Amino acid sequence: MEKVLKAILSEAFSELPPRTRNLNRLLELGGITLPENMQAFVNAINLQSVPTRYPEDFTRLSKEIDGKTAAEYVRQTRRIIRWLKKNIPYLK
Numbered sequence: 001m002e003k004v005l006k007a008i009l010s011e012a013f014s015e016l017p018p019r020t021r022n023l024n025r026l027l028e029l030g031g032i033t034l035p036e037n038m039q040a041f042v043n044a045i046n047l048q049s050v051p052t053r054y055p056e057d058f059t060r061l062s063k064e065i066d067g068k069t070a071a072e073y074v075r076q077t078r079r080i081i082r083w084l085k086k087n088i089p090y091l092k
Contacts, residue, residue, distance in 0.1 A: 001077050017029075
């Protein structure tokens, strides 16, 4: 999702997107308002992105998130990407 949001920003502003992994910041910069249920998921997954970049936290997190939860994260992420492609004019 981060890469899709950065592609949107790059296309919209004809410049490199900012060096951030904060999904909410990327949405804000793009002027994108997601439906409430999708935004709630982004808020939740955004909190998971920092720990996955550090080995000691990744090990702990990998024990907390089972395969079913990971599959649900992927499903929700794909759903949001489909929504972005449908609702952002220059992605159609």
